[in-house]
Amino acid sequence: MMMMMDTFSHVAGITTFKASLALSSSSVRSNCVPRLPATTTTKKKKKRTAPVVLAARPRNDAVDFADPEWKLKFQADFAERFNLPHLTDVFPDASPIPSTFCLRMRSPLTENFADGYPSDEEWHGYINNNDRVLLKTIHYSSPTSAGAECIDPDCSWVEQWVHRAGPREKIYFKPEEVKAAIVTCGGLCPGLNDVIRHIVITLEIYGVKKIVGIPFGYRGFSDAELSEMPLSRKVVQNIHLSGGSLLGVSRGGPSVSDIVDSMQERGINMLFVLGGNGTHAGANAIHDECRKRKLRVAVVGVPKTIDNDILLMDKTFGFDTAVEEAQRAINSAYIEAHSAYHGIGVVKLMGRSSGFIAMHASLASGQIDICLIPEVPFNLHGPHGVLRHLKYLIETKGSAVLCVAEGAGQNFLEKTNAKDASGNIVLGDIGVHIQQETKRYFKEIGIHADVKYIDPTYMIRACRANASDGILCTVLGQNAVHGAFAGYSGITVGICNTHYVYFPIPEVISYPRAVDPNSRMWHRCLTSTGQPDFI
Ligand SMILES: Nc1ncnc2c1ncn2[C@@H]1O[C@H](COP(=O)(O)OP(=O)(O)OP(=O)(O)O)[C@@H](O)[C@H]1O
Ligand SMILES: O=P(O)(O)OC[C@H]1O[C@](O)(CO)[C@@H](O)[C@@H]1O
Numbered sequence: 001m002m003m004m005m006d007t008f009s010h011v012a013g014i015t016t017f018k019a020s021l022a023l024s025s026s027s028v029r030s031n032c033v034p035r036l037p038a039t040t041t042t043k044k045k046k047k048r049t050a051p052v053v054l055a056a057r058p059r060n061d062a063v064d065f066a067d068p069e070w071k072l073k074f075q076a077d078f079a080e081r082f083n084l085p086h087l088t089d090v091f092p093d094a095s096p097i098p099s100t101f102c103l104r105m106r107s108p109l110t111e112n113f114a115d116g117y118p119s120d121e122e123w124h125g126y127i128n129n130n131d132r133v134l135l136k137t138i139h140y141s142s143p144t145s146a147g148a149e150c151i152d153p154d155c156s157w158v159e160q161w162v163h164r165a166g167p168r169e170k171i172y173f174k175p176e177e178v179k180a181a182i183v184t185c186g187g188l189c190p191g192l193n194d195v196i197r198h199i200v201i202t203l204e205i206y207g208v209k210k211i212v213g214i215p216f217g218y219r220g221f222s223d224a225e226l227s228e229m230p231l232s233r234k235v236v237q238n239i240h241l242s243g244g245s246l247l248g249v250s251r252g253g254p255s256v257s258d259i260v261d262s263m264q265e266r267g268i269n270m271l272f273v274l275g276g277n278g279t280h281a282g283a284n285a286i287h288d289e290c291r292k293r294k295l296r297v298a299v300v301g302v303p304k305t306i307d308n309d310i311l312l313m314d315k316t317f318g319f320d321t322a323v324e325e326a327q328r329a330i331n332s333a334y335i336e337a338h339s340a341y342h343g344i345g346v347v348k349l350m351g352r353s354s355g356f357i358a359m360h361a362s363l364a365s366g367q368i369d370i371c372l373i374p375e376v377p378f379n380l381h382g383p384h385g386v387l388r389h390l391k392y393l394i395e396t397k398g399s400a401v402l403c404v405a406e407g408a409g410q411n412f413l414e415k416t417n418a419k420d421a422s423g424n425i426v427l428g429d430i431g432v433h434i435q436q437e438t439k440r441y442f443k444e445i446g447i448h449a450d451v452k453y454i455d456p457t458y459m460i461r462a463c464r465a466n467a468s469d470g471i472l473c474t475v476l477g478q479n480a481v482h483g484a485f486a487g488y489s490g491i492t493v494g495i496c497n498t499h500y501v502y503f504p505i506p507e508v509i510s511y512p513r514a515v516d517p518n519s520r521m522w523h524r525c526l527t528s529t530g531q532p533d534f535i
């Protein structure tokens with residue numbers, strides 16, 4: 001009954017063999033979740049809408065699994081791809097100095113290093129450059145295991161190691177020669193201030209005196225009206241107590257060449273870039289341009305996305321806070337729905353192309369009856385549509401709460417082709433659409449329904465980070481500075497299987513990370529909501 005279909009997908013450049021079920025998860029789950037009886041009561045016949053087509057993953061059929069050496073070759077290729085770009089690639093003669101980051105014999109920050117740097121041979125607080133972290137920790141015995149990520153058709157165990165983050169014993173910048181800059185780009189995200197704070201504090205511990213913030217994202221590099229903001233431990237001491245970004249954010253901005261011109265003029269040789277996919281694409285381009293111009297500059301990213309859509313990481317900072325904050329909106333929708341006669345609450349949460357916030361918030365709340373995400377196609381109308389299920393919920397429970405990710409159901413909305421300043425497509429409002437369609441549907445079938453819509457997007461994004469995100473931001477901010485001093489550039493920091501690592505930027509942004517509809521987490525969400533397939 002279950003037909004197997006072999007599909008290849010490309011996970012951050014890795015050729016992966018993914019076994020999927022030809023009839024999709026819907027056919028599998030229809031065994032366990034009873035379908036509602038088909039209804040004939042809809043007055044108007046609605047067109048069955050095409051499923052959402054997710055962005056195609058690039059194919060890479062380069063691995064020859066018939067080759068007995070394929071695993072070794074794959075691992076060598078993997079090590080090559082995850083190798084971290086280093087200043088010595090461009091300046092082979094660059095020689096390191098002992099680290100000035102030694103917490104056991106830390107000198108007062110007022111000290112200058114003219115007489116040499118403090119060090120303590122006994123201090124075992126450094127990370128060896130050869131330390132590695134295992135990227136994938138589950139050995140799937142079959143491609144049909146839930147969420148299986150396989151490289152070959154047999155789902156063989158292949159170790160994939162990435163670089164461990166942290167302070168190195170040797171550093172490639174003299175602190176007194178460093179001018180470090182921090183820039184925050186894209187939309188807001190809880191925790192930006194926490195990361196800024198820890199970058200500044202850690203830079204000072206290394207002995208850096210010249211630290212500046214670039215105002216309002218990349219725009220701050222070109223706008224003459226915007227002057228850089230001097231930063232110190234004193235300035236950033238309490239900034240984590242509020243949300244937003246001390247430096248401001250923006251989308252769009254100058255060309256990469258103009259940014260690097262500006263960095264040269266300002267004498268910036270360490271750049272810390274906080275942002276999402278777009279910002280990291282920019283950071284990598286800045287790194288490339290610096291190499292082209294033979295500049296001794298370290299460019300290090302810290303992934304910032306409330307959507308949690310960066311590849312290979314356990315999570316990005318701000319995500320936990322967003323999920324927690326979303327509970328308030330969901331709970332309000334629940335109370336409204338349950339206090340009204342035939343109440344229906346609709347909550348729209350962030351997630352341009354990934355439904356992580358909607359899925360996790362739905363799971364955490366336990367109050368959601370229907371969760372809709374971009375990765376899982378659905379119909380609104382028709383016998384298996386969302387509206388028919390809402391009718392069933394009203395008839396059986398008396399109320400219902402629906403949570404939708406902003407990128408879901410875009411195929412129901414008129415495309416405007418509008419783009420924001422960064423070139424991101426401006427999405428239609430699926431929350432408003434569902435609200436309107438729900439009202440219309442219940443009116444048409446002559447059943448009373450009291451529909452309430454909540455869009456908490458900007459309230460959630462503007463929050464300060466919760467404790468768990470605060471810790472994540474702290475570690476990521478500190479590791480960004482360690483990475484720059486270690487001489488790496490064109491890298492970003494992340495958490496991987498609870499350990500902290502460095503990745504080359506291109507490996508984490510080749511496409512947005514998405515919820516796997518075959519994952520245990522999505523299945524858990526369906527278990528919680530009790531929703532059927534809407535196809
Ligand atoms: N491919 C690219 N090359 C160079 N710069 C880019 C690229 N894509 C985006 N940028 C720049 O990066 C900045 C941020 O991009 P964007 O607005 O897409 O936000 P983001 O980093 O993806 O974060 P968010 O998760 O909030 O969308 C903008 O200033 C934009 O001009
Ligand atoms: O309204 P803005 O600032 O352009 O940001 C909206 C986008 O930012 C995000 O919160 C983060 O990418 C998305 O979920 C959302 O589409």
Ligand SMILES: [Mg+2]
Pocket residue numbers: 186276277278279424
């Ligand atoms: Mg983006």
